[in-house]
Amino acid sequence: MRHGSLRLGFASANLGSNSNDGRPAKAWGEMKVMSPSILGRKVGMTQIYLEDGTSVPVTVIQAGPCPVLQVRSEDRDGYQAVQLGFEDKPRRLAIRSERGHVAKLDSKRAKDRTAKGVELLQKADCEPQRFVREFRGVADVEVGTTLTVDQFAETKKVDITGTSKGRGFSGVMKRHNFAGQRATHGVKKCHRYAGSTGCSASPSRVFKGRKMPGQYGNAQTTVRNLDVVRVDAENNLLLVRGAVPGPNGGFVTVQETNKVG
Amino acid sequence: MSQASIMQLVEKSALKEEPPKFDIGDTVDVHLKILEGNKERIQVFSGVVIARSGSGSKEMFTVRRIVAGQGVERKFPVHSPRIEKVEVKRSAVIRRAKLYFLRDRIGKAVRLKERRR
Numbered sequence: 001m002r003h004g005s006l007r008l009g010f011a012s013a014n015l016g017s018n019s020n021d022g023r024p025a026k027a028w029g030e031m032k033v034m035s036p037s038i039l040g041r042k043v044g045m046t047q048i049y050l051e052d053g054t055s056v057p058v059t060v061i062q063a064g065p066c067p068v069l070q071v072r073s074e075d076r077d078g079y080q081a082v083q084l085g086f087e088d089k090p091r092r093l094a095i096r097s098e099r100g101h102v103a104k105l106d107s108k109r110a111k112d113r114t115a116k117g118v119e120l121l122q123k124a125d126c127e128p129q130r131f132v133r134e135f136r137g138v139a140d141v142e143v144g145t146t147l148t149v150d151q152f153a154e155t156k157k158v159d160i161t162g163t164s165k166g167r168g169f170s171g172v173m174k175r176h177n178f179a180g181q182r183a184t185h186g187v188k189k190c191h192r193y194a195g196s197t198g199c200s201a202s203p204s205r206v207f208k209g210r211k212m213p214g215q216y217g218n219a220q221t222t223v224r225n226l227d228v229v230r231v232d233a234e235n236n237l238l239l240v241r242g243a244v245p246g247p248n249g250g251f252v253t254v255q256e257t258n259k260v261g
Numbered sequence: 262m263s264q265a266s267i268m269q270l271v272e273k274s275a276l277k278e279e280p281p282k283f284d285i286g287d288t289v290d291v292h293l294k295i296l297e298g299n300k301e302r303i304q305v306f307s308g309v310v311i312a313r314s315g316s317g318s319k320e321m322f323t324v325r326r327i328v329a330g331q332g333v334e335r336k337f338p339v340h341s342p343r344i345e346k347v348e349v350k351r352s353a354v355i356r357r358a359k360l361y362f363l364r365d366r367i368g369k370a371v372r373l374k375e376r377r378r
Contacts, residue, residue, distance in 0.1 A: 043267050047319050048275040053294065053343035060271050062264075235262070235270060249264060 032080070034137030035256040036151035038063045039086035040238065042162065044248045048229070048239070056241055058229050061160075063149040063238040063254060067126045068141050069102060072134065081136045084147060085129025086251070094128035102126050131251045150233045157257040158238075159224045162246035166218030176211040221245035225259045268317075275318035277340045281347035283322075285310055286355035286373055291324060291337060292345040303345060306335055309353075309373070311360040313339075325363060327371065332364060352376040 040063035047055050070083040091099060099105060102124050113120070122143045141147065152158070172178040172194040180192045194213075197206050227241040244252060262270075283289050290307045308326030311334070315321050320339040325332060337344055353373035363371055 043264050043271075046268060046272050046275075046317065047338075048271065049318075049340065049342050051342075053341060055338060055341065058271075060267060062262075062267060235267070237267065237271065239271065 032137040034082055034135050034139035035258070036155055037082075037084070037135040037253070037255040038147060038149060038151065038238075039066050039084050039131055039133055040064060040252055040254055041087070042244050042246055042248055042250050042252050043237075045243065056229055057243075058239045058241055059244045061238040061240065061244065061252060061254065062236060063152075064236050065146045065148045067102075067124045067129065067146050068143050069124045069126075069129065069132060070121075070134075071139075071141065071143055079136070080138050081134040082139045082141060083132060083134045085124070085126070085132045087130040088127035089130045091128060098128045102128055133253050135253075135255065148233060149231055149236050149238050152228055152231050152238060152254075152256070153233070155228050155231075155256045157225050157259065158228055158240060159222055159255050159257045159259070160226060160240065160244050160252050161220060161222040161255075162244060162250055162252040164217045164219055164221040164245045165247050167216040169214060170216035171213045172211060175213065175216040178211070225257050272317040275340060277342075280339055281344070283310055283347055283349050284352060285313060285358055286353035286360060286376075287349045288351040288353070289324065290348040290350060291335075292348070293337075294343045294345055307350070308333075308335075309360070309363065311363055312358070325360075 040061045043060040043062050045057060045059050047057055049055050064086065066084040066086050068082060069085045072079055072081040072083065074080055085102070089098070096105070103126070104110070104120070104123050110120070124144045126144070167174065171192050173180045173192050178194055181187045181190055181195065183191060194211070197210050197212070223243070223245060226244070228238065229241050230237075230239040232239070238254060246252060287310050288307065289310055290305050293304045293306060295302045295304045306324060306326070308324040310322055311325045312323040313320065314323075318338075318340050321336050322339055323334055323336045325334045327333070352375065354376045355373065360373075
């Protein structure tokens with residue numbers, strides 16, 4: 001009896017804090033508008049000159065055009081986002097689910113579902129895409145439309161995310177910028193070693209987070225606040241000042257920076 | 262469009278329509294635009310072209326001269342808008358692309374044999 005009353009009390013309190021459909025309201029997520037975002041490929045670095053003659057090191061990014069594959073909504077998916085694709089993939093290489101994601105495929109199940117009156121999701125009706133990513137926020141776009149690099153015409157700074165070059169199992173000098181040890185003065189066969197990893201009998205263990213050799217690179221890396229040097233809408237190119245993670249030809253996501261000031 | 266052709270397209274925008282013409286070993290006057298406050302001035306650096314490096318918009322050339330008995334080298338971008346012109350004063354007979362051996366020479370030995378055009 002006592003137990004039951006407690007549970008009742010809990011349930012009523014929970015109901016009060018919930019929005020009408022039983023899902024807690026996300027105050028911070030609801031109003032967020034998607035900042036200009038696009039997918040692309042790092043082409044390489046070069047140098048160009050500004051009007052006043054200063055030379056600028058730039059990374060060339062082949063950005064878009066990106067078809068909108070899906071629009072995530074609060075009601076259906078629990079969050080708001082826009083799913084973009086980049087670069088067509090030959091249909092023979094795409095698996096059936098990838099093909100079905102972008103276009104309507106005929107199947108027994110699909111026929112069954114239409115017969116039963118299930119409303120199918122809107123499809124982008126494009127080729128399967130090689131690189132698919134979602135960007136959080138609400139945007140005024142429809143499934144099937146394309147986003148181009150035009151969005152960045154007014155943008156000054158961007159954040160770029162890519163997969164950094166894999167360096168394999170690396171030592172501490174490369175991985176954590178340790179200084180290593182001296183070349184001479186009695187140093188024997190440990191010029192690139194880390195040195196001590198901690199105290200002895202007390203605590204008789206190595207503390208967590210100690211920087212040591214290990215896998216370096218081949219991880220998601222974001223570079224923030226890169227200057228937009230040029231937006232070439234005609235050729236779908238974006239030129240940013242400075243370096244971008246990953247090898248030439250690697251996929252990157254570009255978004256207007258979320259850095260304040 | 263392939264990656265290489267995209268790169269070419271971008272670099273093309275940074276190239277001069279008529280890049281200055283000179284050879285290794287030429288004695289040249291490099292006319293540089295220099296901004297002093299609001300006034301633009303031309304400064305001339307003259308010397309021997311001892312090297313060319315890089316390609317496309319990143320191409321550079323090195324000019325060496327002797328100032329008060331001290332060798333001075335400056336490296337310029339070929340396609341920089343700040344370089345107004347490169348005047349060729351004299352050409353020389355040379356047999357290699359990089360004249361770094363001039364760095365080890367002093368006095369009369371620095372001279373190169375003139376090439377008549």
